[in-house]
Amino acid sequence: MEIIKQFELSKEYLESLQQAIEAEDLNFIQESLDGVNVADIAALLDELSMSESIFVLRVLDAQLAADIIIELEATNQHRVLKELEVQEMANLIELMDSDDGADILNLFLEREREDIISHFQDKVKSDQILELLRYDEDTAGGIMAKEYIRANKNWNVVQTINEIRRQAENVSKIYSIFVVNNRQQLMGIVSLKRIVLASDETKIEDIYEEEVISVPTYMDQEEVAEVMRKYDLESLPVVNSKNKLVGRITVDDILDVIREEAEEDIQAMTGISDTVDEYDSVIKLSKARLPWLLIGICGGLLGAGFIGFFEEGLSKVTALAFFIPLITATGGNVGIQTSSIVVQSLASKSIFDDSMAKRFLKVLLVAILNGLILATFVFGVVVLFYKTDVSFAMVVSIALFSVVLLASFMGTITPIILDKIGINPALASGPFITTANDLIGLAVYFLVAMSLLHI
Amino acid sequence: MEIIKQFELSKEYLESLQQAIEAEDLNFIQESLDGVNVADIAALLDELSMSESIFVLRVLDAQLAADIIIELEATNQHRVLKELEVQEMANLIELMDSDDGADILNLFLEREREDIISHFQDKVKSDQILELLRYDEDTAGGIMAKEYIRANKNWNVVQTINEIRRQAENVSKIYSIFVVNNRQQLMGIVSLKRIVLASDETKIEDIYEEEVISVPTYMDQEEVAEVMRKYDLESLPVVNSKNKLVGRITVDDILDVIREEAEEDIQAMTGISDTVDEYDSVIKLSKARLPWLLIGICGGLLGAGFIGFFEEGLSKVTALAFFIPLITATGGNVGIQTSSIVVQSLASKSIFDDSMAKRFLKVLLVAILNGLILATFVFGVVVLFYKTDVSFAMVVSIALFSVVLLASFMGTITPIILDKIGINPALASGPFITTANDLIGLAVYFLVAMSLLHI
Numbered sequence: 083m084e085i086i087k088q089f090e091l092s093k094e095y096l097e098s099l100q101q102a103i104e105a106e107d108l109n110f111i112q113e114s115l116d117g118v119n120v121a122d123i124a125a126l127l128d129e130l131s132m133s134e135s136i137f138v139l140r141v142l143d144a145q146l147a148a149d150i151i152i153e154l155e156a157t158n159q160h161r162v163l164k165e166l167e168v169q170e171m172a173n174l175i176e177l178m179d180s181d182d183g184a185d186i187l188n189l190f191l192e193r194e195r196e197d198i199i200s201h202f203q204d205k206v207k208s209d210q211i212l213e214l215l216r217y218d219e220d221t222a223g224g225i226m227a228k229e230y231i232r233a234n235k236n237w238n239v240v241q242t243i244n245e246i247r248r249q250a251e252n253v254s255k256i257y258s259i260f261v262v263n264n265r266q267q268l269m270g271i272v273s274l275k276r277i278v279l280a281s282d283e284t285k286i287e288d289i290y291e292e293e294v295i296s297v298p299t300y301m302d303q304e305e306v307a308e309v310m311r312k313y314d315l316e317s318l319p320v321v322n323s324k325n326k327l328v329g330r331i332t333v334d335d336i337l338d339v340i341r342e343e344a345e346e347d348i349q350a351m352t353g354i355s356d357t358v359d360e361y362d363s364v365i366k367l368s369k370a371r372l373p374w375l376l377i378g379i380c381g382g383l384l385g386a387g388f389i390g391f392f393e394e395g396l397s398k399v400t401a402l403a404f405f406i407p408l409i410t411a412t413g414g415n416v417g418i419q420t421s422s423i424v425v426q427s428l429a430s431k432s433i434f435d436d437s438m439a440k441r442f443l444k445v446l447l448v449a450i451l452n453g454l455i456l457a458t459f460v461f462g463v464v465v466l467f468y469k470t471d472v473s474f475a476m477v478v479s480i481a482l483f484s485v486v487l488l489a490s491f492m493g494t495i496t497p498i499i500l501d502k503i504g505i506n507p508a509l510a511s512g513p514f515i516t517t518a519n520d521l522i523g524l525a526v527y528f529l530v531a532m533s534l535l536h537i
Numbered sequence: 538m539e540i541i542k543q544f545e546l547s548k549e550y551l552e553s554l555q556q557a558i559e560a561e562d563l564n565f566i567q568e569s570l571d572g573v574n575v576a577d578i579a580a581l582l583d584e585l586s587m588s589e590s591i592f593v594l595r596v597l598d599a600q601l602a603a604d605i606i607i608e609l610e611a612t613n614q615h616r617v618l619k620e621l622e623v624q625e626m627a628n629l630i631e632l633m634d635s636d637d638g639a640d641i642l643n644l645f646l647e648r649e650r651e652d653i654i655s656h657f658q659d660k661v662k663s664d665q666i667l668e669l670l671r672y673d674e675d676t677a678g679g680i681m682a683k684e685y686i687r688a689n690k691n692w693n694v695v696q697t698i699n700e701i702r703r704q705a706e707n708v709s710k711i712y713s714i715f716v717v718n719n720r721q722q723l724m725g726i727v728s729l730k731r732i733v734l735a736s737d738e739t740k741i742e743d744i745y746e747e748e749v750i751s752v753p754t755y756m757d758q759e760e761v762a763e764v765m766r767k768y769d770l771e772s773l774p775v776v777n778s779k780n781k782l783v784g785r786i787t788v789d790d791i792l793d794v795i796r797e798e799a800e801e802d803i804q805a806m807t808g809i810s811d812t813v814d815e816y817d818s819v820i821k822l823s824k825a826r827l828p829w830l831l832i833g834i835c836g837g838l839l840g841a842g843f844i845g846f847f848e849e850g851l852s853k854v855t856a857l858a859f860f861i862p863l864i865t866a867t868g869g870n871v872g873i874q875t876s877s878i879v880v881q882s883l884a885s886k887s888i889f890d891d892s893m894a895k896r897f898l899k900v901l902l903v904a905i906l907n908g909l910i911l912a913t914f915v916f917g918v919v920v921l922f923y924k925t926d927v928s929f930a931m932v933v934s935i936a937l938f939s940v941v942l943l944a945s946f947m948g949t950i951t952p953i954i955l956d957k958i959g960i961n962p963a964l965a966s967g968p969f970i971t972t973a974n975d976l977i978g979l980a981v982y983f984l985v986a987m988s989l990l991h992i
Contacts, residue, residue, distance in 0.1 A: 117748050121767045247734055256730045257712065257771070274729045275711045279702055293572050311796065312576045314789040316712070316771055333788045334769035337795070341766065344799040345881065351806065352877040352966065353870060364902045371874050372907060378870045379911055382863025383918055389859045390923070396858055400851050403858035404844045407975050408837025410862050414869070415808060415833045415968050419826050422807040426800065447819045452827060456834055463838055468845070511807065513870050520862050 103134050124153035148177035160189045172201035181227035184214035222306050223299035226320040226329030229253045232260045235287040239280045257317040261290040268327045270294045296321045307336045353513035374513045381517030392528045395537035413489040413523035414516040420493025421511045445494045453486035481527040489519050558589050579608035603632035615644045627656035636682035639669035677761050678754035681775045681784030684708045687715045690742040694735050712772040716745040723782045725749045751776045762791045808968035829968045836972030847983045850992035868944040868978035869971040875948030876965040900949045908941035932989050936982040944974050
């Protein structure tokens with residue numbers, strides 16, 4: 083028995099594995115990796131060179147190699163597979179669950195995909211995968227697998243256990259059995275626990291639950307994740323428009339979806355245009371970050387041109403420049419806060435949504451309250467510590483209050499509009515909006531100054 | 538059969554339910570909610586007033602009421618329970634799984650908790666919950682449940698099925714059976730599928746898998762989530778320091794953990810100090826957001842004071858003011874990008890971590906590359922479009938380059954330091970750092986200007 087074997091995979095082991103590959107010591111490779119979890123072997127291979135990885139995969143049992151490839155990092159998956167012969171690749175993909183096989187094939191061009199599938203030996207598997215490839219990758223159809231146990235409602239427990247036995251090799255994890263009628267329409271669900279506890283002759287129709295939650299093939303994966311989380315499901319049947327059972331989604335797929343979506347949101351919020359991590363190359367990291375930085379820079383240059391219009395006034399009242407960072411920073415902070423709350427509520431839509439008008443009223447009230455508090459505070463500090471006259475302090479306070487209001491408004495409508503037109507609303511908390519809010523803030527500040535100070 | 542019954546819970550139904558509560562029409566309440574999923578009933582109750590909720594809960598079957606309370610929003614859970622008699626509360630909590638019961642009890646003060654537990658009828662349940670309450674809420678011990686099936690390795694399949702039958706009422710979901718020795722130490726795991734497929738007389742020790750992944754009670758829940766995601770587990774045994782089996786964690790608990798942690802990170806990044814959503818009250822929303830806004834304001838006021846030092850230079854070269862937003866915004870954007878990449882890599886620690894020095898070198902290289910590109914771009918634009926002399930354009934470019942470098946450095950060390958001292962590193966992408974970067978940017982900008990323009 084071992085407690086999480088991952089901690090045993092040390093840098094020392096990595097080195098001895100590389101030596102074994104060099105010396106073509108097949109025994110060492112096979113024996114030292116025996117019993118190690120596939121996820122850990124995959125993490126190990128991600129550290130090896132391409133040719134070393136290929137060598138290890140070829141040495142290991144084919145089923146194990148297929149499982150490892152599924153767990154590799156996305157970039158490595160494609161690189162490793164491209165090095166293999168087409169027939170070799172087809173053999174490995176055939177050993178995967180249909181959903182994983184389809185994911186892997188999605189890494190290739192359509193022409194390459196068809197070539198690989200034509201090398202399949204198993205007609206059933208190739209049909210299954212071809213079906214899955216038809217669905218959009220981000221929908222229930224795109225993440226479901228064809229491996230599941232279905233039982234006809236007229237069967238008894240023994241017949242069902244025989245079906246499980248027949249499918250045991252294909253379906254690695256069984257949580258529940260989906261119950262269908264003669265037309266393969268989903269009728270309900272029966273847990274494996276109930277099957278175990280029932281007597282052999284019990285009819286499925288006497289023990290299955292009719293209240294089954296299913297999703298249509300076209301449902302977005304983020305919604306699927308929310309359904310599984312909300313209803314505490316470990317496996318979820320997917321049906322087509324005629325309510326025919328076409329696949330199942332398991333909770334481990336959903337964990338990956340949730341992680342992906344959370345990472346995408348954070349990357350959208352921080353203005354990183356590509357999925358990168360610290361271990362990517364300098365060039366890739368730089369390229370992923372430049373676009374948004376350039377947008378910020380262009381915003382800044384526009385802002386410079388804008389302030390330039392007020393050069394004359396600025397040269398009369400230099401103190402105006404002092405509070406530029408205060409105005410722009412507050413606009414940015416308020417905008418990000420508001421939009422992130424809206425994004426969050428878009429992600430977990432309540433059944434009883436408040437009307438749009440009611441939502442805006444609330445945002446407005448919060449903005450007025452916070453704006454008043456902040457503006458009063460700033461007015462006091464500016465009068466007391468910066469020894470300016472009261473009318474100047476008024477300019478800063480009024481501009482600040484207006485910026486809080488406008489930034490709240492922008493932070494509310496932007497994610498809602500983005501969501502409506504099918505763009506990830508988390509982008510609304512990103513640098514694009516911060517830049518827009520900077521410009522709005524500057525405009526408000528100088529217009530208020532112009533009209534109140536008559537400059 | 539119904540496809541996700543949630544969509545049927547309309548605003549109209551909510552109104553008719555409220556009328557039925559008013560008229561004390563118990564039949565309507567019981568019949569219309571029959572078969573509706575607990576998560577949906579809970580969402581419905583979250584919309585009702587406190588007294589209406591209590592009325593519905595008292596009308597429903599006690600087990601159903603207990604399940605609904607678990608699914609209520611955290612704030613409502615406490616409010617609803619406080620309205621009940623202690624004995625009523627104790628009866629409901631006894632019907633919950635031990636982990637949910639412990640979570641609910643954690644909402645109360647220690648004195649209240651003891652009072653409630655003393656009203657328990659079931660000694661086993663009260664012992665289980667008292668044990669769980671000993672663990673930190675954010676650790677494996679704090680999220681595990683005491684409901685699981687254990688089988689001695691010397692048992693056969695029939696004995697194991699009898700144990701499942703005996704526990705069937707307590708353990709609602711069975712994925713796997715944990716295998717222990719006579720000292721209750723975890724030896725392995727056997728899937729329910731294997732039990733179904735094995736013959737009655739098969740010994741557990743002949744079919745169980747020894748390669749079981751378990752976690753210690755003190756492991757942080759975020760790490761537990763990562764273990765379950767990485768190894769695709771649906772149930773995870775928890776052991777104490779002597780490797781004795783003490784509980785199990787199921788994947789549905791983990792889905793909630795992942796969501797909570799992602800929300801916490803986003804709220805930390807956006808500077809919202811409390812867990813709020815769009816449906817909270819104006820005062821609560823305002824209070825959650827004010828602290829960070831005030832920090833931003835104080836930063837802005839400090840910045841104003843700081844620019845004030847350079848008033849003389851500024852009155853000579855007014856154009857210096859134009860580029861203040863450019864400098865501060867770029868510093869902020871670079872800082873957020875860098876820190877979010879570092880936070881992400883802290884969350885998914887690789888086994889083979891690059892050394893600190895190597896990481897800094899890479900951050901430095903990316904910063905130099907991006908800094909050079911941005912500075913060159915800005916230099917060109919300023920010379921061409923703003924008709925300033927070359928030395929002024931140099932000031933802006935050099936300041937921009939330095940700010941990119943410094944903000945990258947800050948964005949790298951801040952999350953690492955926060956993580957080391959046990960604070961959520963996502964805070965490093967929040968307004969605090971943006972404010973700090975603003976001030977650093979201003980300092981660099983004016984110091985470069987002073988020395989190059991001799992003002």
